[in-house]
Amino acid sequence: MEQPFQDLELTPKMADIIKVFLEDPQRPRYGFELMRLTGQPSGSLYPNLAKFEQAGWLTGGKERIDPRAAGRPPRRNYRITGAAVSAARCQLAKLSERFRPPTVVQRRLVTEGGI
Amino acid sequence: MTGWALGGLILFGSLAGTMLFAALGDLVSEEIRGWLDQVPRGLLHLAAMQLDPVKRETVYNDEWLPELCYILRGADSRPITRLVRGANFAVGIVMSARRIARRLNRASATQRAATAERSGLDPPNGRHLLGRDLLQLGMATRMGNHVRVRLTSVDGDEAELDVPLDRSLDDVLKQVMKSAGRSGFQTASTPTVKLLVEPSQIDGRRGRWPRRWRA
Numbered sequence: 001m002e003q004p005f006q007d008l009e010l011t012p013k014m015a016d017i018i019k020v021f022l023e024d025p026q027r028p029r030y031g032f033e034l035m036r037l038t039g040q041p042s043g044s045l046y047p048n049l050a051k052f053e054q055a056g057w058l059t060g061g062k063e064r065i066d067p068r069a070a071g072r073p074p075r076r077n078y079r080i081t082g083a084a085v086s087a088a089r090c091q092l093a094k095l096s097e098r099f100r101p102p103t104v105v106q107r108r109l110v111t112e113g114g115i
Numbered sequence: 116m117t118g119w120a121l122g123g124l125i126l127f128g129s130l131a132g133t134m135l136f137a138a139l140g141d142l143v144s145e146e147i148r149g150w151l152d153q154v155p156r157g158l159l160h161l162a163a164m165q166l167d168p169v170k171r172e173t174v175y176n177d178e179w180l181p182e183l184c185y186i187l188r189g190a191d192s193r194p195i196t197r198l199v200r201g202a203n204f205a206v207g208i209v210m211s212a213r214r215i216a217r218r219l220n221r222a223s224a225t226q227r228a229a230t231a232e233r234s235g236l237d238p239p240n241g242r243h244l245l246g247r248d249l250l251q252l253g254m255a256t257r258m259g260n261h262v263r264v265r266l267t268s269v270d271g272d273e274a275e276l277d278v279p280l281d282r283s284l285d286d287v288l289k290q291v292m293k294s295a296g297r298s299g300f301q302t303a304s305t306p307t308v309k310l311l312v313e314p315s316q317i318d319g320r321r322g323r324w325p326r327r328w329r330a
Contacts, residue, residue, distance in 0.1 A: 030182070030185075031178070031182045032182055032185060032186055032189075032204070035204075041203065041207045042203070042204045042205075042206075042207030042208050042211075043206070043207030043208065043209075043210040043211040044207070044211075045207075046207070046208060046211060046215050047211050047214045047215050047218065050214075050215045050218035050219045051218055053218075053219065054218045054219065062177075063181075071188065072181065072184040072185055072188055073180065073181040073184060074181060075178075075181040075182050075185055076177055076178040076181065076182070
């Protein structure tokens with residue numbers, strides 16, 4: 001059940017997560033895969049995934065496997081929602097602007113001779 | 116016994132002992148490998164205990180456990196790698212279980228099944244209808260001698276009402292239907308009330324349903 005979309009202010013960790021989804025918005029992602037790609041532990045990743053899901057940025061699905069053949073139950077996956085794609089790009093751009101290093105102004109040394 | 120015979124016996128004994136020792140070692144190692152996988156599962160089970168029964172179904176059974184199973188199978192024949200990865204995953208979940216549960220509001224399989232069985236009635240005035248088996252009592256919070264319960268209809272509408280604890284379940288149902296009607300729900304028939312979760316205090320402490328309410 002998709003939650004209604006709400007705006008979110010992204011923290012750097014959340015940005016790392018959502019960036020993975022933006023690489024291929026149609027592709028579902030799994031918890032362990034996100035842990036490896038973002039380098040975040042489960043204790044940090046899953047609360048953020050829950051936050052995204054609650055805010056309607058991500059929607060959940062089930063892995064399509066035969067549990068008997070795979071020897072394990074199907075996993076839950078996440079997909080980025082359509083509304084979140086543009087919001088995420090905006091937020092990432094804002095974050096990128098915020099953390100961009102300032103431009104250094106080169107000052108010319110003026111010698112006593114005037115050149 | 117001649118020297119040769121004795122020597123042969125000792126050699127045979129050593130060989131047999133070595134083989135037996137190797138076989139026992141394999142058995143013990145396999146036994147330990149089997150137990151190692153139980154450590155992360157046990158930790159995840161601890162995390163699940165922090166959730167209420169509804170969330171336990173949607174979060175623990177549908178998400179955490181399958182992910183752990185995938186992690187444990189992924190490392191295949193390397194038991195220590197499996198243990199470390201699995202335990203890392205499970206410990207993180209244990210530390211953040213409550214935070215995750217507070218943020219999530221997924222419908223359980225029971226609720227989804229109930230949602231699927233719609234009454235099929237469309238009222239002309241646009242209000243939603245509650246049919247049989249479609250009214251559920253959601254989270255309840257205790258306030259003195261009353262319990263505040265949240266009603267969820269098949270359409271996902273919610274209403275809250277205060278119910279005194281000294282009433283029977285039938286009386287509660289009647290009051291629920293009266294209040295539901297006043298809240299804007301229209302009732303098609305008397306619903307079955309399904310108690311989904313144990314009541315809890317607003318600040319997160321656990322309460323108990325009155326005995327007369329237990330199904």
